Amino acid sequence: MSYPAFRYTAPRTTREVVETLRIAKEKGIRANVLAGGTDLMPQLREGTTTPEVVVDISRIPVLKRIERMGNEIRIGAMVTHAELVTSELVREYAGVLSEAAKMVGSPQIRNLGTLGGNVVNASPAADTIPALVILEAKLVLKGPEGERILSVTDFFTAPYQTVIEADELLTDIVVPLPPPSGRAVFLKLARRKAVAIARMNLACMLYYDRQKETFEWVRLCVGSSTPRPVRMTEAEKALIGKPFSTEVLQEAGRAAAEQMVQLSGLRSSTAYKKPVVGDLVMRAVRMAVEKG
Amino acid sequence: MEEAELGNEIVEISMQVNGVSVVLRTPANRTLLSILREDLRLTGAKEGCGIGECGACTVLMNGKAVNACMVLAPKADGARITTIEGLGDEARLHPLQEAFVKHGAVQCGFCTPGMILSAKALLDENPNPTRLEIREGISGNLCRCTGYQQIVDAIEEVAARKQGEES
Numbered sequence: 001m002s003y004p005a006f007r008y009t010a011p012r013t014t015r016e017v018v019e020t021l022r023i024a025k026e027k028g029i030r031a032n033v034l035a036g037g038t039d040l041m042p043q044l045r046e047g048t049t050t051p052e053v054v055v056d057i058s059r060i061p062v063l064k065r066i067e068r069m070g071n072e073i074r075i076g077a078m079v080t081h082a083e084l085v086t087s088e089l090v091r092e093y094a095g096v097l098s099e100a101a102k103m104v105g106s107p108q109i110r111n112l113g114t115l116g117g118n119v120v121n122a123s124p125a126a127d128t129i130p131a132l133v134i135l136e137a138k139l140v141l142k143g144p145e146g147e148r149i150l151s152v153t154d155f156f157t158a159p160y161q162t163v164i165e166a167d168e169l170l171t172d173i174v175v176p177l178p179p180p181s182g183r184a185v186f187l188k189l190a191r192r193k194a195v196a197i198a199r200m201n202l203a204c205m206l207y208y209d210r211q212k213e214t215f216e217w218v219r220l221c222v223g224s225s226t227p228r229p230v231r232m233t234e235a236e237k238a239l240i241g242k243p244f245s246t247e248v249l250q251e252a253g254r255a256a257a258e259q260m261v262q263l264s265g266l267r268s269s270t271a272y273k274k275p276v277v278g279d280l281v282m283r284a285v286r287m288a289v290e291k292g
Numbered sequence: 293m294e295e296a297e298l299g300n301e302i303v304e305i306s307m308q309v310n311g312v313s314v315v316l317r318t319p320a321n322r323t324l325l326s327i328l329r330e331d332l333r334l335t336g337a338k339e340g341c342g343i344g345e346c347g348a349c350t351v352l353m354n355g356k357a358v359n360a361c362m363v364l365a366p367k368a369d370g371a372r373i374t375t376i377e378g379l380g381d382e383a384r385l386h387p388l389q390e391a392f393v394k395h396g397a398v399q400c401g402f403c404t405p406g407m408i409l410s411a412k413a414l415l416d417e418n419p420n421p422t423r424l425e426i427r428e429g430i431s432g433n434l435c436r437c438t439g440y441q442q443i444v445d446a447i448e449e450v451a452a453r454k455q456g457e458e459s
Contacts, residue, residue: 008320008366009299020297029298034364041323041362042343053298054320058367082356106432107410109344111356112363194431195345 003044010056014063014142014171020055021167022144029053033169035078035117038109063116063171066090075173077116081128082107084115094175096184096203100131103188106195116170119152123197124159125224130203131186132173133221133229140172141165149174156228181207181216183291185284189276200224200276204284208244215239220281222256225273226263234259235281244289252285253278303366309334310378324368325349325360328375336376336405340434347433350406351375357413357432376405379412387453388412391446399437407433411447419454426451 011017017033024031032051034040035058043049057063063078066087073093075084084090084101091098104110104118104127118128119139129152137152144167152173155162164170178184184205190196201223207216218239220232235256242248257278261270299320306315309332316331328334328351340348342361349360352374380386385393388408398404407430414421414429421429426447427440435443 003321005301005319005321007299007301008303008364009297010366010369011297016297020299023297031298034367037362037364037367038344038359041364044321045342054364055299056364056367105344106347107413107429108347108350108357108359108432109362111353111358112344194428 004047004050006051007053008056009053010059012059014057014060014169017055017057017060017169018142018144018167020053021169024053025166031055031166033057033120035120036080036113037117038105038113039117039121039123057169068093071177073175073177075115075175077119077170077172078114079116081105081110081113081115081118084128085110093177094131094135096186096205097128097131097135097175099184099186100127100201100203103127103186103198103201109195115173119155119173120162120164120170122156122160122162124227124229125198125201127186127188127198127201127223129156129229130201130221130223132175133231134184134203134205134219135175135178136219138174138176139170140174141168142171143168147171153228153230158227178205179207179217183207183288185287185291187280187284187287189280198224200273200280202277202280202284204281204288206239206285206288208289213243214241215244218285220256220284222260222277222280225260225277230263232256232259232281239285249282249285250278253282256281303369305366305369307368307370308372310374318365320364320366322365323361324351324353324363324365324373327365327368328360328373334375334377338402338405340402345434346403347406347410347430348403350409350433352409352413355413355416357410359432374409374412376408379408386412387450388415388447391449392443395442395446395449397438397442397446403433403435403437407435407443411443411450415447415451415454419451421447421451423448 029052031053034056063076065076081101081104132152182205188201189199206218218236235252238252238255257274303320338348340346344359344362351360
């Protein structure tokens, strides 16, 4: 099995990657960045992506680091899902991202696939994206003119579409440390447990004050259900300042379902997804509160 | 200068395959799986789906289980690769191979090399897995014959035996 011929290069620095991408763009040559390959390789096989140049970014050590810098965790774009699952730093400060990474594909896919690849591929069903949204992560894009940093919610424009330019490289995913009071949950629904694309996934983080008996803050993002990842702000509002009760949870579920339909329109899957998104929101909020 | 930065269609790859150093020149647009099967004639790793869903092509790259069908060949440059041929041979089977035979965990055999390498990666990392952890460890490998029970039994026996040796 081989693909239409292409040229291959594996730069040693992010600067060289950007320079290669810039030259390719200038010359009108189709270049693709190769991270873990779990999305690009099937696309090459199916012929849906036909690069003339493949730029492998797996030989750049700085893209593989996970480090704490002040009040942030900086995760290199080439950090694999398996590394997100085992990293002490990520588990301690961004546990929901670990939980999401654990749900990706299979052990083999998690050993290859990377966080940067999952973000740039921009599948609406990507598991790590809802987690990054509720962590209020920022993305560092490096281009010929320098770096720009944008919020993860500003990165996506439509399914599989992002604002990244042909001569830009995602180098880091920056996660601000969430308030220690937060309790987080990640849920995924799929046809089976492994190697399955999410039908729906959800990341939730909240702080429920047991003395005051109110939700102090809530962050909710449901994946695979909106054209681009967004916070379920209506459901968040339905919870904040309210006590933990069945009625309040039901109201939040309804609000999430309505916001989903508003953003996605009525689709063939709506009959299934509308009640399910409500139930998932209720389940996740309950689980987060029960975490104490 | 500028052209050089766009790379080459032919690449040189040097890697350790089952402990043996291999150096080869090849077009870049191939998978590690095709290098192993076609150039090195190591046909234990199989091509099933070709898109990372079935696990029949599973090999170990630097000790970790990967789908060789999704590894672009030049990515393996500098890597240590273990295929089923590196585990044991007919005269001297690897304990996992022995256990698979004993438990009837092999029927058509197509998934077996990948299944055994996933099991090896699991036991190398977690020598004493629960049944659930075993099932998770092989969750990227499809078997359409056995129903998995015999495979889990076989892996469990090797794990127990390993633990026995240690204590």
